[in-house]
Amino acid sequence: MLKKQDYRFSVAPMMDWTDRHCRAFHRVLTKRALLWTEMVTADAVIHGDRARILGYGPEEHPVVLQLGGSDPVKLAQAARIAEDFGYDEVNLNCGCPSDRVQSGSFGACLMAEPDVVAECVFAMRGAVSIPVSVKNRIAIDDLPARETLFTFVDKVSAAGCSVFTVHARAAWLKGLSPKENREVPPLDYGLVAQLKRARPDLAIILNGGITTLDQCTEHLGTFDGVMIGRAAYQTPELLGSVDARLFGAAESVSAPQAIRAYEPYIAARLSEGASLHSMTRHMLGLFAGQPGARQWRRILSEQAPRKGAGLEVLRAALAAVEENLPAG
Template sequence: MESQDYRFSVAPMMDWTDRHCRVFHRLMTRRARLYTEMLTTGAIIHGDRGRLLGFNPIEHPVALQLGGSDPDDLATAAKLGEDFGYDEINLNVGCPSDRVKDGRFGACLMAEPALVAEGIAAMKRAVKIPVTVKCRIGIDEQDPEIALDVLARGVVAAGADALIVHARKAWLNGLSPKENRDIPPLDYGRVYRLKAALPHVPVVINGGIGSIAEAKRHLDHVDGAMLGRAAYQEPWRLLDVDPELFGEAAPYATMKDVFEAMLPYIEEQLAQGTRLHAMTRHFVGAFHGVPGARAFRRHLADKGVKPGAGAGVLRDAIALVEHRAAASIAA
């Protein structure tokens, strides 16, 4: 797989990047790689696979992110993901939550690079699609210059097709998961040095990137950039991905056009019993900074959560934005 495939991606985010969110994001960019929320190997092997792994074909290219440490379980879950049609399997070696640490997966695995490499090798034997790793630059008292290099070289030797690096340490002792997203200082230079040391391996940078313009600047040093909260909380930014990073027109010109394209999916999901709020909760930042944005958010929050809420709630919320925008121009 060429490094260009990794030029831009939206980060896997727990409770956020579910299938509805990914369909929404795909309508704004044809080229971004999308990632599932982290799914544990145990949930996939023993749970409702259709519910956990099912996705809409529009989402391609889409990667399945796994959490786990047992090589056999990782291989089994990866094969199931490949059979469901995912384009990539990604191993989470970066999540700092207590629940993840107790389960021996996520960022704590940076202390066990040989086990991570064993897991990558097992998945590579099990699937034909790319297998990638998402990690931090280190944990706790580790020296990132050493820890990241050891992990990276181990997984590359085991066959990893790309490395995605969140450019912060994770402090498993002393910081909450939320604090670990902001407090440890960003060290983009460490990720740039990793890329320089591994010129033939695609390296993607993640962490604190707030705009497509910032992402573009990183591409002078690495193969790809991954946006997380900025892409989720201000999804309109994704309309700039294809023009700015790939030289192609965006799928739609405005957020209103995106929502018009989203409505058939919403209607289909409602008919299958999905609640409206399960989809509209991903839309709250869609008009950030635009007149009427607050009214849009409030309408979705008040009306979208009610039993039986239909697509008309979204139409009415968009109309509020249009009304405020027109009033603003008239004024």
């Protein structure tokens, strides 16, 4: 069972990015971060290839499965399957603004349907013993932010949800792309802070616009946890300092240390038929801004996709970087 401390730092769920290989890589950088899957629809969990969709390694714990949907019966069934697979928590997505999600009547559009979300959470809670959490926006479109957020959280928490990860932006469902929805609507950390002060019994995790561990430390003075998305993915080396900076671990993990720790995982997946590129694509941001970073990206981008590429490519890329790193 997850404890309050486990929510202190999370890596956000990101479609096409936070797959099993990505999570295994992030785990060698940080043992304490809470890792999340990509969003998976309840229908996919129920009817799809579960081993492919839900498969993960024991090294990934603690790990959250994020579900998309708005049918309480299906979500309860999917949550039960997630629990059987050993996930530490199941989360309901109420924040994604993509057209595909809207057409399925879930994601951010559920911010206008708190009674539906409450019904879904109640059903999921009744089906599993693991925690059920919600990830949401502060509002959508022209709905008043404070009233929308507080009403949503009050109704959903009354159904048994005690953990909310709040992306501190409204979502504009018409006129903005998903990328623009992550950047254009203004951040309102103050409103989320008001929610935390008004609902101290709830765990409130802040998401949106956080890019550095200094910012994380500052926000942890107000919130129960912080969640970083693209910054953690595009510059994964920052994850190597999470355990030391935010959890009191003795040492940070360097990028070379993480690469070598990831090698056994890569070797195991290669032996199962996975491609090297499917794993190294998550590592391209290592060494960003450092000497040798260009060589690192070039070698992995050009050679990892080749048929039969193996660990020798990764080792050659690391050697090219280490030639440029300052001594000592």
